[in-house]
Amino acid sequence: MSTLQNDLYLRALLREPTERTPIWMMRQAGRYLPEYREIRKEAGDFMTLCKNPELACEVTMQPLRRFPLDAAILFSDILTIPDAMGLGLYFEAGEGPKFERPVRDLAAINKLGVPDPEQELGYVMNAVRTIRRELKGSVPLIGFSGSPWTLATYMVEGGSTKNFSEVKKLMFAEPQAMHKLLDTLAQSVTSYLNAQIAAGAQAVMVFDTWGGVLSPRDYREFSLRYMQQIVDGLTRENEGRRVPVTLFTKNAGPWLDEMAKTGADALGVDWTTDLADARKLVQDKVALQGNMDPSMLYASPARIEEEVATILASYGHGHGHVFNLGHGIHPQVDPDHAAAFIEAVHKLSPAYHR
Numbered sequence: 088m089s090t091l092q093n094d095l096y097l098r099a100l101l102r103e104p105t106e107r108t109p110i111w112m113m114r115q116a117g118r119y120l121p122e123y124r125e126i127r128k129e130a131g132d133f134m135t136l137c138k139n140p141e142l143a144c145e146v147t148m149q150p151l152r153r154f155p156l157d158a159a160i161l162f163s164d165i166l167t168i169p170d171a172m173g174l175g176l177y178f179e180a181g182e183g184p185k186f187e188r189p190v191r192d193l194a195a196i197n198k199l200g201v202p203d204p205e206q207e208l209g210y211v212m213n214a215v216r217t218i219r220r221e222l223k224g225s226v227p228l229i230g231f232s233g234s235p236w237t238l239a240t241y242m243v244e245g246g247s248t249k250n251f252s253e254v255k256k257l258m259f260a261e262p263q264a265m266h267k268l269l270d271t272l273a274q275s276v277t278s279y280l281n282a283q284i285a286a287g288a289q290a291v292m293v294f295d296t297w298g299g300v301l302s303p304r305d306y307r308e309f310s311l312r313y314m315q316q317i318v319d320g321l322t323r324e325n326e327g328r329r330v331p332v333t334l335f336t337k338n339a340g341p342w343l344d345e346m347a348k349t350g351a352d353a354l355g356v357d358w359t360t361d362l363a364d365a366r367k368l369v370q371d372k373v374a375l376q377g378n379m380d381p382s383m384l385y386a387s388p389a390r391i392e393e394e395v396a397t398i399l400a401s402y403g404h405g406h407g408h409v410f411n412l413g414h415g416i417h418p419q420v421d422p423d424h425a426a427a428f429i430e431a432v433h434k435l436s437p438a439y440h441r
């Protein structure tokens with residue numbers, strides 16, 4: 088196995104010294120890139136792209152050819168697990184993900200099995216192996232999964248939701264059924280991420296996009312507890328190196344200290360919390376990733392650079408910061424503005440590492 092040419096991202100996650108702040112962008116492969124839209128049109132539908140390791144690899148590499156990013160992220164989706172459980176994932180034009188067979192009661196939950204990652208999800212592992220080969224040790228590859236709570240919202244609602252009424256109904260009216268679902272998901276996510284690590288993912292990230300819609304007590308009981316179960320079950324070393332794990336709950340500002348106690352190496356932070364406050368809360372126990380508002384990429388390159396300067400100053404001197412957006416890049420963003428964002432981090436961050 089060749090050594091990594093650029094391991095800034097991995098070192099920053101472990102709060103080791105780096106000469107500048109590493110950067111990657113959530114959803115860095117996707118619709119804001121014309122070359123993505125081209126391949127997506129040829130493939131026909133999004134899951135076809137995910138299920139073809141060569142195409143998934145090509146799309147993963149696209150942003151890295153354009154920009155000096157410090158990590159690649161597997162091109163896939165969090166909904167591969169419920170799809171492998173037999174819920175029938177499909178995408179309707181302009182409407183986001185949907186399931187043919189949502190899970191609404193204990194009987195349906197009891198029927199769910201833990202997918203075998205090298206069988207039903209073998210296409211994901213093949214994509215990881217293909218991407219690692221193609222990266223040739225240039226930058227590390229990030230594997231990922233959704234959190235049990237976030238996956239449950241899609242599985243119970245049958246797709247995206249605004250008010251979370253079905254999933255909250257299940258949670259409050261039949262908590263034991265909800266716990267059974269979340270436990271099956273935590274087992275599935277753990278084996279899925281461990282298989283990604285065995286296939287070559289050098290770091291993993293858990294996306295808890297919807298944990299922030301819960302009360303602090305419910306967050307602890309229905310989201311954080313199952314992320315803890317995952318952190319406890321993950322392979323933490325491979326190829327002679329630590330495999331860092333990042334947890335990201337959107338809108339989790341006040342809970343970052345509790346998240347830091349899980350044993351995760353790093354936490355994702357969105358733009359509603361200042362990194363200075365986040366850093367105080369976690370007491371340098373973990374690295375922090377974030378946190379520019381993705382909508383800032385609509386502003387001029389000069390304004391973007393100013394915002395990068397503000398965020399770097401907010402984190403302050405010292406190591407343990409991975410620059411990123413606070414959520415995924417929007418499909419309408421001009422790729423030249425993404426380039427300006429990345430360039431600003433390269434230009435301004437070395438001063439914070441001297």
Ligand code: 1CP
Binds near residue numbers: 133163166414
């Ligand atoms: O081409 C298309 O029309 C499909 C759009 C698309 C893309 C590009 C979807 C459908 N998923 C993805 C890729 C994806 N999804 C990645 C790729 C790697 C990268 O470049 O970052 C990742 C990490 C995800 C993760 C994901 N999917 C999350 C968690 C992160 C987040 O953004 O909050 C969630 C919630 C999903 C569900 C999902 N899949 C797709 C869409 C449009 C959505 C969101 C639906 C919703 O808002 O409820």
